[in-house]
Amino acid sequence: MTTEIRISGYGGQGVIRCGYIIGKAASLYDNKHATMTQSFGPEARGSACSSQVLVSEDKILYPYVTLPHILVAMSQEAYSKFIQNLDQNGTLIVDDDLVTPSEAKGNIKTYAIPSTRFAEEMGAKIVANIVMLGFFTAVTGLVSPEAMRKAVSTSVPERTVDMNLKAFDRGFSFGQEVKEASK
């Protein structure tokens, strides 16, 4: 079973780093296989950008994302651009201060977090993507929180590790609450 994930937002939000951290966590610390691929087709035009990650128990032979199972959207433009391409039984994760999803099609399950606001409350808007990663970890259960914390620690500037881990934990706790509440 291979899970396809797309992380999307606008340039500068750190969505590429999010993809990188998920891939690193899954493969280096969780013993799975992962690849991250960017193809720069027409979908890379405009300010919406995205990062595609495959996570699998087995070796990945074909690294392109075809129909993501999980879409993370951190901007309305990114949401509009990529929602049509989400699996009908997939999972949508949004920053609900930045994205207003239209009515969900099929059996898409939506999870929402004000990740940018949480980051601002922590005095560091720039870690919104890491708050989102924590939330992603809690609601998807795809990669262990331990692996993700290790991958975060080794993928951000050293002096920002504490702040990033705090951001991760904030998103993770909130995700656990949301997950619990939606059972």
Added chain:
Amino acid sequence: MTTEIRISGYGGQGVIRCGYIIGKAASLYDNKHATMTQSFGPEARGSACSSQVLVSEDKILYPYVTLPHILVAMSQEAYSKFIQNLDQNGTLIVDDDLVTPSEAKGNIKTYAIPSTRFAEEMGAKIVANIVMLGFFTAVTGLVSPEAMRKAVSTSVPERTVDMNLKAFDRGFSFGQEVKEASK
């Protein structure tokens, strides 16, 4: 002709973003084809991280980097890890305050810039990767500076666009001088 590029450094230096910007510039603004791929093998362990980009005149069928033609190294550890894998006729680009290359093997051509120091002089160490991108653009001639500047503008947080373009231009000018001097 496909050119394979590896950008490497330590976590948090923005090497993934560099790869992303090169790929975006080449494909969206320079009419070439590009892919960026991360595979998270054992080489992703430790603090050295790298981003692989392929740039081609033609459609890219096989997105994995096999033997890079260009290696950008922004840390000694990354240099040591990836230098063995550089094409013998390839190009090595380093931040020479951070990397001391051993004697070059084969016909490897080396270009050096104190990109981190330049960034610090500009009051923003964080843009060292963009200084490096400007330098890369000048010495390789692989992607046009116009395309790179557009890709930089659309890939960084909006309020930092000016600073990033300034950083790009600083690296680009220096690269032109170095290129001229090494003729």
